[in-house]
Amino acid sequence: MSIQIRNFIVILFCNQCGASVDSLIPPGDALLRAVCSKCGHIHYENPRMIVGCIAEFEDKILLCRRAIEPQYGFWTLPAGFMENGETTAQGAAREALEEACANIHLDAPFALISIAHINQVHLFYRGHMKEAKFAAGEESLAVDLFKIEEIPWDELAFTSVRFCLEKFTEDKTRHCFSFHETSLP
């Protein structure tokens, strides 16, 4: 789950003609955009989605220990940037396969988290594994199953992952899962 790249690229040149861009508010718009000084092409930039899952096997949750920055060595849920051409569910399943070599059967959307200052929206599903088959993918140092009481709370990589695991723990305790939404500062 590489959540801190891709977001803060300043556009300097037009991707259509290669000329320099100006930062200005186009007619009928309300926000500054990078507008080509030559061909006028407007470069819209919008938030990106991170998709992932809380995958259970029996009474345990699948976590990955990060092999990449940011938060190298910390634990996270399998998740990553949603790609063009896929659905949110396909993206979440793909990330679990890439990071944890695990086939996840997704059950339902579980949490939606806006992180406005880094232009991201995180979406996590609940899911389950039919067998305890997993391994560390390229971006993971280790992958393991954790009972709720074993979750390494002090070694979690991201606040969105913490939010998810807290809500999951609460819902699991009362045997009732709902959909959770929040925004993180």
Add this chain to the structure above:
Amino acid sequence: MSIQIRNFIVILFCNQCGASVDSLIPPGDALLRAVCSKCGHIHYENPRMIVGCIAEFEDKILLCRRAIEPQYGFWTLPAGFMENGETTAQGAAREALEEACANIHLDAPFALISIAHINQVHLFYRGHMKEAKFAAGEESLAVDLFKIEEIPWDELAFTSVRFCLEKFTEDKTRHCFSFHETSLP
């Protein structure tokens, strides 16, 4: 709700140095990216989010008649591209203000719709208006309140809007709202 722009721009030049780009799979990646032939900058492209709402006043729903293409003249829910620096809820409220000059109090996320072939994810909230105060914004020909039996089903602009209104009608009928997810072809 301008859902068919911004999505199919082919990147031809590097936005960091203005040189031409090549389409290739970077080391450690699995997908073709536009990679700068000179500075090596990788241009990631990801799905964009459309955020909107089903806003009620008493037993009526707020709809906007589009003053822009695509689907000029058809009815839609207030919605549009989520912008950097805002949360999904802030984006949904902003779009209602822009398109319908309406202040919406958002209640809960209602529907999440992946439309993979146009690289979009649509998120709709349920919300309500405290007074019947609205007007056509710049992108709307008209804005009006519709009882469920008055919804112009044959003149709806988008399949995601239809999905939302169908699910809303079902949930409303049984007096129980849940969160709905789907993908549209």
